[in-house]
Amino acid sequence: MLNANWVAFQTIVIKEVRRFTRIWPQTILPPAITMTLYFVIFGNLIGPRIGEMGGYAYMDFIVPGLIMMSVITNAYSNVVSSFFGMKFQHCIEELLVAPVPNYIILLGYVGGGVARGLAVGFIVTLVSLGFTDLQIHHLGVVISVVVLTAVLFSLGGFINAVYANKFDDISIVPTFVLTPLTYLGGVFYSITLLPGFWQDVSLINPILYMVNAFRYGLLGVSDINIGVAYGMILLFIAILFFYSLSLLNRGVGIRN
Amino acid sequence: MATALAIESLRKVYGNGFEALKGITLEVEEGDFFALLGPNGAGKSTTLGIVSSLVNKTSGKVEVFGHDIDKDLVKAKLNLGVVPQEFNFNQFEKVFDIVVTQAGYYGIPAKIAKNNAEKYLNELGLWDKHDQPARMLSGGMKRRLMIARALVHDPKLIILDEPTAGVDIELRRSMWSFLTEVNKEGKTIILTTHYLEEAEALCRNIAIIDRGEILEHANKRDLLRKLHNETFVLDIAGQLSQAPQLEGYPVRLTGEGQLEVDVAGERSLNDAFRQLDSLGVEVSSMRTKTNRLEELFIRLVSEEKEKQQKEAVDA
Incomplete structure (x- = not known):
């Protein structure tokens, strides 16, 4: 049965990778173009006027945040659009009639989201090399933080998809929650620039921990303690994983 | 099994x-x-x-x-x-x-x-x-x-x-x-x-x-046996001015050269054919008027509907 579950997991991940690579002009190309514009406008044009941030040139400071931003949005949107699309077209029934355990369904979709998050993150990293010399302070931190972040936001996308009843519902969270949290999560600035109260408010934003942990992996600087960042990411993953699993077990949004 | x-x-x-x-x-x-x-x-x-x-x-x-x-x-x-x-x-x-x-x-x-x-x-x-x-x-x-x-x-x-x-x-x-x-x-x-x-x-x-x-x-066979009557459509060779009288079988002339014969569950078709033969009526083809299962299906469903309506009225 373990082997059968492994085959089922691989099948879901392969199907998901096939899906986002088949529609690459919608999934891979737009983030590459958007991030290039960020690098040109904020890094090249405005950056030199800002000067240093956290002891680094502004371009170097925003690169980790922008890579992380693309990983977050793509991991999230891959799972939310794919799983909701499955519900909408009733293809989810293909999975529900088969003997695939719910945790394998969840891991499969998360695997697909992570694959797209990493693929886009890699492409944005390549683009960034055209604007700056990327240094790596701690490779292990870079890889683990980017993978864990992709896992976390894939889970977020999954929960959004389970509750979504129409296409509007899958864009509300990314537009009104995810984007503001990302922009306010220290992608473009160090929270040390903020007044004390707003620094404290920023600490409840989970994206701040991921962006800073990733920045630490690349540049060796962070607004927050790296151990706390890992703790927060793992805690959120555990909460969202078990919540997603309970939704699947109860059949919320997928079974009558 | x-x-x-x-x-x-x-x-x-x-x-x-x-x-x-x-x-x-x-x-x-x-x-x-x-x-x-x-x-x-x-x-x-x-x-x-x-x-x-x-x-x-x-x-x-x-x-x-x-x-x-x-x-x-x-x-x-x-x-x-x-x-x-x-x-x-x-x-x-x-x-x-x-x-x-x-x-x-x-x-x-x-x-x-x-x-x-x-x-x-x-x-x-x-x-x-x-x-x-x-x-x-x-x-x-x-x-x-x-x-x-x-x-x-x-x-x-x-x-x-x-x-x-x-x-x-x-x-x-x-x-x-x-x-x-x-x-x-x-x-x-x-x-x-x-x-x-x-x-x-x-x-x-x-x-x-x-x-x-x-x-x-x-x-399926037991189910179809529950049909009390079945109507057959017979195409006959030649013309008839009126429906032939068959003992035990209601017959209707429904069109030029076409008869409808009601056959009760307990009766056999052979007897109907023997009587038609003795009257000189030649049957060229035959089919059931409706699908047998369809007939039974409609009957059962409408009986159930009537039963429920009656129960509702009684209540």
């Missing part, structure tokens, strides 16, 4: 309070070709939805080849192949990928999955379309694709929810012969259909469901 499907006191109450199934009990033997018939909203799809894990039951018990879906769902699912009423595959995926992916969900390794997919796509006449996106297929092809997908893991029980809906007559006949072959190979088939001639042609046992209750559950 094992029991392929055992349903006991199955109830389903939807969130809005609608009771779709009122404690039905049903058994389908291994190797059977079984029809579950009923008007729209009778509870057919809900029943099959619960068996195939697409609908949560409120109470009751379901076993597939002895595996209780509450205790041993994985084994129950391994024995089951489902062809739903609506197209439920990704229209943008290639035909071959849809079937291979489904095999993967059942834990079948890629190499075997590809062989199985090729086999069933060939048998269902879809191999030449295997590299095309599913949206390019015609309606009949899409139905066949769902059958190939349901068979790819070699299930012992196949459930088909209106498999020939919207399919032209030629294709319907070819699907009938394919399903008959599959049944002969030992697979148990349960189908729901609105084409009662389909159930009469294919199935050995039939259950009729209406408003969440089983009205009849019997062998």
